[in-house]
Amino acid sequence: MPRIDGRHSADGLTDGVADLVARVAHAWTGPPAPPVRLLPRLVELDQLRSGHARDLVIGLEGNRLGTVVLDQRTDPGLLLIGDQESGKTATLRAIARQIVETNGDREAKLVIVDYRRGLLGEFDGPNLLAYVGSGAQLDFVVSEVATAMQGRLPGPGVTPAELRERSWWQGPELHVLVDDYELVAGMTNPLAPLLPYLAQARDVGLHLYVGRRAGGASRALLDPVLGAMRELNFPAVLLSAPRDEIQLLGLRPGPLPPGRGTLVHRRWGTVPVQLGRQAARTPV
Secondary structure, three states, X not given: OOOOOOOOOOOOHHHHHHHHHHHHHHHOOXXXXXXXXXXXXXXXXXXXXXXXXXXXEEEEEOOOOOEEEEOOOOOOEEEEEEOOOOOHHHHHHHHHXXXXXXXXXXXXXXXXXXXXXXXXOOOOOOOEEEEEOOHHHXXXXXXXXXXXXXXOOOOOOOOHHHHHHOOOOOOOEEEEEEEOHHHHOOOOOOOHHHHHHHOOHHHHOEEEEEEEEOOOHHHHOOOHHHHHHHHOXXXXXXXXXXXXXXXXXXXXXXXXXXXXXXXXXXXXXXEEEEEOEOOOOOOO
């Protein structure tokens, strides 16, 4: 029995183990064991961004408490799945702000798809290529984006050096952020014209960030766009979600505090994560 108080049964075992721990601690004269470090309930992104001038910082991971970043050059985007007020819109807002702050207006452009107006008024400068609040607008914008991506596909004359340096096309990186994806993709999906370019997103400068509510997400992952993001190993975070959903992203869903989730990433693996917070700005 894990006790040294002279008793040889499980009766009062909790007190017996506590007694054992107390005696060992009292007898030990060396340095104490370091405390177990846990993810905080609240993470301020501004405190994490030091030393990550070009990366998109999204939070802390729970295994090593390292800063989780998206590389603007190599990470093609992010998929967020969670309940209402779990942190999806706040994370998309923080990503878009960092894109604007770390790039000139000729280096990066934003396309914000925001049917519920959660990001309305946040971005109106030269980095904003389009703010889309309805399906009619989205059809036109996606058509223009697809045309631009078609022109960036490498042709037969592109050399290996140009492929390595991505120097066969000129123009800004294009970041498409879609909030409340469940409102966007219905019987038809206006984002479907982007599918042919997701596999080469890094080469053609295309990035796709999607936030979707958790209810019905298990069926929604059969959607061609979300399915392609999963097959192509886009980084993904499962936030708070109903227990009655089947596995999402290979994970068992359940209720979690705001911003807490599980990150699935090709570099980080599958780890707990606390997404960072940035206050919303007052619309102008």
